[in-house]
Each structure stands twice: as C-alpha cells, then as structure tokens.
Amino acid sequence: MGLLSRKVTCNSHGQDSSYFLGWQEYEKNPYHEVNNPQGIIQMGLAENQLSFDLPESWLAKNADAAGFKRDGQSIFKELALFQDYHGLPAFKKALVDFMAEIRGNKVTFDPNHIVLTAGATSANETLMFCLAEQGDAFLLPTPYYPGFDRDLKWRTGVEIVPIQCTSSNRFQITAPALEEAYQQAQRKNLRVKGVLVTNPSNPLGTTMRRDELDLLINFITDKEIHLISDEIYSGTVFSSPGFVSIMEVLKDRSLEQTPVWERVHIVYSLSKDLGLPGFRVGAIYSNDPIVVAAATKMSSFGLVSSQTQYLLSAMLSDKKFTKEYMAKNHKRLQKQQSKLVSGLEKAGIGCLESNAGLFCWVDMRHLLSSNTFEAEMELWKRIVYDVKLNISPGSSCHCSEPGWFRVCFANISEDTLKVAMQRLKSFVDSVAINNQSHQELKNSRKKFRTKWVFRLSFQSFHDREQDER
Amino acid sequence: MAAISKIATGNGHGENSAYFDGWKAYETNPFHPTDRPDGVIQMGLAENQLCFDFIEKWLMEHPEASICTAEGVSKFKETALFQDYHGIPEFRQAVAKFMGKVRGDRVKFDPDRIVMSGGATGAHEMVAFCLADPGEAFLVPTPYYPGFDRDLRWRTGVELVPVVCDSANDFKITIDSLQSAYHKAQEANIKIKGLLITNPSNPLGTFMDKDTLKNIINFVNEKNIHLIGDEIYAATVFMEPEFVSISEVIEEVECNRDLIHIVYSLSKDMGFPGFRVGIVYSYNDTVTSCARKMSSFGLVSSQTQHLIATMLSNDEFIDNFVAESRERLFKRHKYFTWTLSQIGICSLKSNAGLFIWMDLRKLLKEKTFEAEMDLWRLIIDEVKLNVSPGSSFHCHEPGWFRVCFANMDDYTMEIALSRIRNFMVKNNETMVPPRNKLLRRTSLKLSLSRSLSRKMDDFIMSPSIMSPQSPLVQART
Numbered sequence: 001m002g003l004l005s006r007k008v009t010c011n012s013h014g015q016d017s018s019y020f021l022g023w024q025e026y027e028k029n030p031y032h033e034v035n036n037p038q039g040i041i042q043m044g045l046a047e048n049q050l051s052f053d054l055p056e057s058w059l060a061k062n063a064d065a066a067g068f069k070r071d072g073q074s075i076f077k078e079l080a081l082f083q084d085y086h087g088l089p090a091f092k093k094a095l096v097d098f099m100a101e102i103r104g105n106k107v108t109f110d111p112n113h114i115v116l117t118a119g120a121t122s123a124n125e126t127l128m129f130c131l132a133e134q135g136d137a138f139l140l141p142t143p144y145y146p147g148f149d150r151d152l153k154w155r156t157g158v159e160i161v162p163i164q165c166t167s168s169n170r171f172q173i174t175a176p177a178l179e180e181a182y183q184q185a186q187r188k189n190l191r192v193k194g195v196l197v198t199n200p201s202n203p204l205g206t207t208m209r210r211d212e213l214d215l216l217i218n219f220i221t222d223k224e225i226h227l228i229s230d231e232i233y234s235g236t237v238f239s240s241p242g243f244v245s246i247m248e249v250l251k252d253r254s255l256e257q258t259p260v261w262e263r264v265h266i267v268y269s270l271s272k273d274l275g276l277p278g279f280r281v282g283a284i285y286s287n288d289p290i291v292v293a294a295a296t297k298m299s300s301f302g303l304v305s306s307q308t309q310y311l312l313s314a315m316l317s318d319k320k321f322t323k324e325y326m327a328k329n330h331k332r333l334q335k336q337q338s339k340l341v342s343g344l345e346k347a348g349i350g351c352l353e354s355n356a357g358l359f360c361w362v363d364m365r366h367l368l369s370s371n372t373f374e375a376e377m378e379l380w381k382r383i384v385y386d387v388k389l390n391i392s393p394g395s396s397c398h399c400s401e402p403g404w405f406r407v408c409f410a411n412i413s414e415d416t417l418k419v420a421m422q423r424l425k426s427f428v429d430s431v432a433i434n435n436q437s438h439q440e441l442k443n444s445r446k447k448f449r450t451k452w453v454f455r456l457s458f459q460s461f462h463d464r465e466q467d468e469r
Numbered sequence: 470m471a472a473i474s475k476i477a478t479g480n481g482h483g484e485n486s487a488y489f490d491g492w493k494a495y496e497t498n499p500f501h502p503t504d505r506p507d508g509v510i511q512m513g514l515a516e517n518q519l520c521f522d523f524i525e526k527w528l529m530e531h532p533e534a535s536i537c538t539a540e541g542v543s544k545f546k547e548t549a550l551f552q553d554y555h556g557i558p559e560f561r562q563a564v565a566k567f568m569g570k571v572r573g574d575r576v577k578f579d580p581d582r583i584v585m586s587g588g589a590t591g592a593h594e595m596v597a598f599c600l601a602d603p604g605e606a607f608l609v610p611t612p613y614y615p616g617f618d619r620d621l622r623w624r625t626g627v628e629l630v631p632v633v634c635d636s637a638n639d640f641k642i643t644i645d646s647l648q649s650a651y652h653k654a655q656e657a658n659i660k661i662k663g664l665l666i667t668n669p670s671n672p673l674g675t676f677m678d679k680d681t682l683k684n685i686i687n688f689v690n691e692k693n694i695h696l697i698g699d700e701i702y703a704a705t706v707f708m709e710p711e712f713v714s715i716s717e718v719i720e721e722v723e724c725n726r727d728l729i730h731i732v733y734s735l736s737k738d739m740g741f742p743g744f745r746v747g748i749v750y751s752y753n754d755t756v757t758s759c760a761r762k763m764s765s766f767g768l769v770s771s772q773t774q775h776l777i778a779t780m781l782s783n784d785e786f787i788d789n790f791v792a793e794s795r796e797r798l799f800k801r802h803k804y805f806t807w808t809l810s811q812i813g814i815c816s817l818k819s820n821a822g823l824f825i826w827m828d829l830r831k832l833l834k835e836k837t838f839e840a841e842m843d844l845w846r847l848i849i850d851e852v853k854l855n856v857s858p859g860s861s862f863h864c865h866e867p868g869w870f871r872v873c874f875a876n877m878d879d880y881t882m883e884i885a886l887s888r889i890r891n892f893m894v895k896n897n898e899t900m901v902p903p904r905n906k907l908l909r910r911t912s913l914k915l916s917l918s919r920s921l922s923r924k925m926d927d928f929i930m931s932p933s934i935m936s937p938q939s940p941l942v943q944a945r946t
Contacts, residue, residue: 004599004753004755004759005600006601006755007599007759008755008759030677052549058536058848060539063539063849068528069536074525077518077527079743080524080742080744081522081740082742083742086669118550118587118745118768119768121765122765122766122767128477129474129477130474130477131474133474134603151765152765155624216713240724271552275549278549278550278552278770278771278772279549279770279771280552280770281768288473290473291473294473294477294478294482297619298623298624300587300588300590300591301766301767302587302591302766302767303587303745304742305769305770306745306774307479307743307744307770307776308770308772308773311772326692345496365652374609396753419942
C-alpha cells in the first residue's frame, strides 16, 4: 500500500515546469544594482512594485486602521476573534465598491454575493470544487497562467482542455477553436463543465473585446456550461481599449433573468491591482446563491486574516485614495510598459500590442534556430544563463506556437529595465554576428561550436512558491 | 449540463449538525449585559478570551509589530510583496520557538519543517490530501471535534472510522479499542491510512500520559499507518501534570518518523482564531515538501506573519503569556467546576482545554440520544445557554455536553452559573417533561415521573450543602 496519497507523488503541483526553474536560477544569483550588477534580472514575476508609495503615505495619514484601532479605541480583541467565514461586512462592501469603480461603475456588485478566499489561488480551486466533479473538464484558452495547472487540477481531479489560440489573430478566442476544444474533450470522454478565461489576459496583457465576450456567452448558453472570468488584472488596464467586464456584457444584453446569469462567476484578488500578494486577498463573485453558499463554507480552508480585512476595508473605503491610486498606477504602468516596448524594439524584437497587465507577450520567433519548442527552450536557457534575464517561455504557458515569451516590467525599477534592455540588445546583436559568421563558417565547411555551456542541474533546486502569474 | 458539483450540494460541510443549531439560536438572540440581558449565553464556542488585556498591553509597547504604524511601515512593502510559501523566516523561527516553549523546552522544533495553512481547519484538510486517497480512512477516537467531519472528509473524499471510547474509563483510548476499530475496518474493506488524535482532547479537556502515547506510537508503527497529532490546545494545559507531546515521545520510542505529523494553530493557545495561523509540522520530508506546495491554497497573510514573528520572538513575552494564560484558565476552570459541583453538576476531571465535558446523564429522562436532544433544546430555550450536545461529537453515550468557559468575562460567567443554579433549583421537584410538551415555549410546568424525581433529589441540594459522601462530588470534580 502506498504510504502517501497519489497527490503527493504525481506532478500536478506543476513545479517541475521550466517556469519555476528560471526562478531557481534567479534565486541563486539575483541582480542588485550595487551588490550584484552581473546577477540575473527577474522579469518572470508578475508583481506590481511601482506604486507602493501611495498606500505607504495613506498609512502615514490613517493611524487608526494602522494600529488596530477604531476611533482611537483598540479593536484588537474583536479582530483577533473574528473568524466568521462571511467576512467583515465593511471589507466586503469596500471590495465590491472597488470592483465597481474599476469597471467605471457600469456594473455594481452585491456584497452578499462575494466570498473571500486566501488569494485567487484558493478562489480558483474552490470554484472547481463547487462546479465540477473529479474527471470533469474546463476549457481554457492558450496561452494561460501556468499556475492554473495546479490551482484547477491538482487536488480537485478536474482536467483542463486547451482552446488553441494563435498569433494569426492576436491569440483571440474564435468560435471554431471553442468548438474544437469542446469536441476534443468529448473524444477524451471528459464532461465539460465550463470555460475559464483570464481577462485581462495573463500572459498576453490584452483585454478581451466585446465580440469575444459575446462569443463566450453564446457558447456557454448553447452548451449550458459555466464561465469563470478571472479578472484579477482588471485594475491594471492602462490604455485603450478599456476594460469590459463579462458582467457588463450580460447586463447590456439584458440577461439578468436568464439561466446564464447564474453560470457566470468572477474571480478577483488584490495581488495585482493593488500590489499586495502577501496579504492573500482573493474573492469569488457569483450570481448563483448555491455556489455562494458552498464556496462560503469552503472558504474556511483559507479565510482572509481579519487584521488584513480590517486594514484593507479602511483603505478601500477611502474613495479619494482609490481614485488617486488607480490614476497614478495606470500612468506608471503605461510608462514602464512603453519603456519595455521601445527597449525591445531597439533590439529588433516585437511584442503583442497590449493595454493591461504587468508584462508583455514578446515575439522572439525570429531568434529561434528552428520553429520548435526545443529551440524555444534552447533560446530560453541562453537568455537565463547568458543574458541573465529570467523571462517565462511560452511553452510553460501552454502556447501552441514556439518563440513567445512573457516578460514582466512592473516589478523592477526604470534603471533595472534599462540594464535589461541593454543586455538583450547586446545578445541579439551577438546572435546576428554569430549567424553571419556561422554562415561564413558553414560556407567554409568548418564546424561551428556553440559558445555557451548549458548549466542544467535539475536535481538540486529549492522548492519555491511562485504565485507569480 | 451545468449542474453544481456533488460536493457543493451535498451535506459534507457538516453544518446540519446539532453543533451548529445552537449557534444559530445564539445568533438570533445573543446575550449582552445591558442590551440583551435575557439573551442566549454562548458556551458552545471554544475560544480563549482571557488574556487579551495582556496581549494588547504588549502591542501598545511594540508598535513595530504592525507594518502599518510609523514604527513598522518601513517593512510594509517587503511584507506586502512576500508570498513565498516557505513563509517569512522569522515567522517560522518564532513559531518553532513558541511550540518548544509550550512543551517546556523539552523538545526543539525545526523551523524548516514549519508549513503554513489556513488555520488548523486548512491544516487538517491538507494533511488528509497528503496522506490518503479518496475512499481511504482515518481512525478517530470518539468523542471528537465535529469540524473533523468537514475538514478531513468533505473535499478529500477520505472517510473517518470512529474508535469508540466511553466513560467507564474516562474516555481513554485503549489499544484494544484501536485494534478493534482497525480490524473492523479491514473486514469492511476500508483501508486505514492513519490515526488522528487530538491531544489535549476536544471536547474532553484531558490529555494522554506518556505510556498511552507510547502505546499509540507502537500501534501505528506496527500497522504502518500515520499518526496525526492535533495539539492545538497544548498551551491550555493549566494544571499538573505537564503536557506530553508526541514530539517528545518519539525521542524515546523506536518509530518510523515518516509516520508522524503534528497539526498546530494559534487560535486556541493565543486566542487568535481571526488571524488564521495554522501549522503543519511533519517529520516526513516528502509530506513537508508537498504540504508546503499545497499551502498556496491557504497561506498566512504576511501582515499577520510579521505580527506573530515580532510577538513570539520576544522570549519574555512568551514566558509571561504562557504562565499568565495558564493561571487564568486554571482559576476560571476551578471556579466554574466548583460552583457547578455545588449545584450538583459534575464533569469529567480535566486539566486542559477551554471547556468541560459535563455529565448530565442523570437529567435524561431515558438513556437515548432523543432524550439528550430534548435536554439540549431545554437548555437552549429555557436556560438560555448554548452548549454542545455530546452526540454532535459522536459520543456513544447520551447525556454528555461540552460547555465552554474561557470565552466570556467574569460577569457573564456569573450570569450563566446563576441561570444553571436557578434551573436546577426550580426543577428540584420537576424534571424534563415528556417529549411532546417540550415544543411549547410558554412557561413550562414540568411534571416528572416519580423515580426520576427521586434521582434528582439525590443530587440536587441547597446550594451550600453538599454531602461529602456523594459519589458524584468525589468521582467527577
């Protein structure tokens, strides 16, 4: 008899993926402007570090929320004891108002329909437990966040079937792709319970267009399945077109009284929009009271710390703060993104035009030695070990075309970004020179030896959580 | 077909149990000394509320424990960004140290084995996911915490097989009962993967001696099954002898350490259920590694990790807190049980926990769980106390109730005791009526069969006189 469960021995935690290996290399040799200027620059981490000064100055002005106090009175005991899985009412209200604000107040949310969870990681898993049985499947458009393999499948036993999207139409979801994915699931004898999309997309950095959202609604209506819209980057939309939430489309199409209304669920978090991943604040929003009830009970396994709920309810209730934060944050994201885009351009590298997120979807297909995933891995290793940039290969995001990479820009300073771009340009230039001389050497029939050495040690890596998205 | 899952629509969440009904009654009419003096007093909630003044004083003296104050804000950014599932190193070190101190520093805990979880609730589910596949089972001695039905089974598909313990030997676990439960499971083709013990026990308030623990460890070794020791009440031991942890016993007994896992939390020992600090401490490297990955689903807020790290790194604070907490629990427990004994109510002799295991068997009109439910309804509706009926803890004998004493102030305790006293005195001549009459909420005229009334006379005395020969006084309190 196996001593441990099958979950322990399988790989569904997803951590053997290359996505995480780059992290491990970074950890061994992290870049520091002064102490380690030759180190690896972390561009594989989708964190927003551009706007911390804003909550910090808010804290300086709001001592009460800071020090466990309400109107000068200590509420430490009240918070320490508060473990009600319905959550702190003031926090839920502030959170739904914030979500509405992000959507230009074109939709409003009912605090009684929101369930608080320990991060979006927990929210997504909980929704799987609520909506699907072991062996059922969800359809996900590729490329998608590598963590979904763990969050949606590992302990739930649910399967993911990809909806293949390609660069031919900027990776948008099409009706044939949806249908093909559905049929593929049928062929594998998997019962499809729903579709899960990330909007704005990770790793693409784009918002879904209205026609895509309409397409999804039509599809799930026709198949009578669920739709989960992971909108954790909704507050990072920094340029047009703006963000259109699935709820907005449902409302515009007057679908509130129809069955599909209760089959659409939103996942949210403050990890990306507010840059607070450490606080583990996630949420499920559903119009189905049964899902809300079940998810609420399940949230016992990962509640949000009451002291965090209290702090954030004060912060998010401050409309002046949220307005200022959103405006400044968007500006800074846009500025940094455009620096990345122009830096890439200078290196002769293009990327998918994006208006959201904390990363760009970069096109390095022209740098591949062949149009294969092996070549992509080869290129990726060179970039990690030689160029010393940790970026995420598209294959780890289940992209169907080799040569795409996700490159994050919001977790580093402007100066570090500059250094990264310089390194990249040097690398591309040297590849060009090498290719030229390779041609010459080839012509002279001499063997061309590669300049670099692969450093592969898959045995000795440290475990590391990469809620990096 | 867009059905919701069976897990979502089924009863696995366990909230249809009587355990939660009392809570609901409390919530619709909660006691408040001035606003609602006739409300229901909550005695079904195992919380430790006795030491908040102590902690608050420390917090005022240490504003740097919060990342939001002027003294702590320099740590705000790095803390807000910290989502590494290894946990903040200072947090792990502080928790490991605290766990050691609670065990009298007789054993050291390795910070690298500390894995976070969403409270002990999350810890239990995580351990079940790591150790068992759907359909496999854990042995659990009765009576046990009702939440285990949800935590260990709901989403995991794992089963629980009870190991029946009874009052004849003070509900102690015996090897015979373990063997019997194990073999019965085998005969029914149920694969037992482990044994879960709560030590100190909820709801009993007792803990195991070293020999019992040694026997248990030998048992799991022999069967090659896991031992999960839920030690979340470790610091609530308020009276001699000293608490013995599994972590100590494995140093003295030959055993396969890959089978040993401890679940811990700060919810009971420190009174911080709202902060969701759960810990899985496994001696099995593979389980530790896997649990750490799974902890992504329920990490402790870094803001809270920072607070706890600061608090529990302070040796003086911990030493003083543990001593003070024990003292206050001891006093409260003593006063509560002594006063009850004066009224003629006995409970299992206990020296830990936040509750007592109250013996009301003599008040049952018959030895059935229906009668227990009738009595429980009476206690909620008439005495206006929310207590937890033994059946919700899977106790195999009717008539036992878990009554919490550490979640209220002295004043509320007095009110609760006076209500109990008044009830017992008022019903000196009368007792629990036939079932159908209970449904009426108007003032009850209780009539009792003669034999039961004589039993009541046996141990209902006037509050100040208690016969020293009364077996009830000697045996239980």
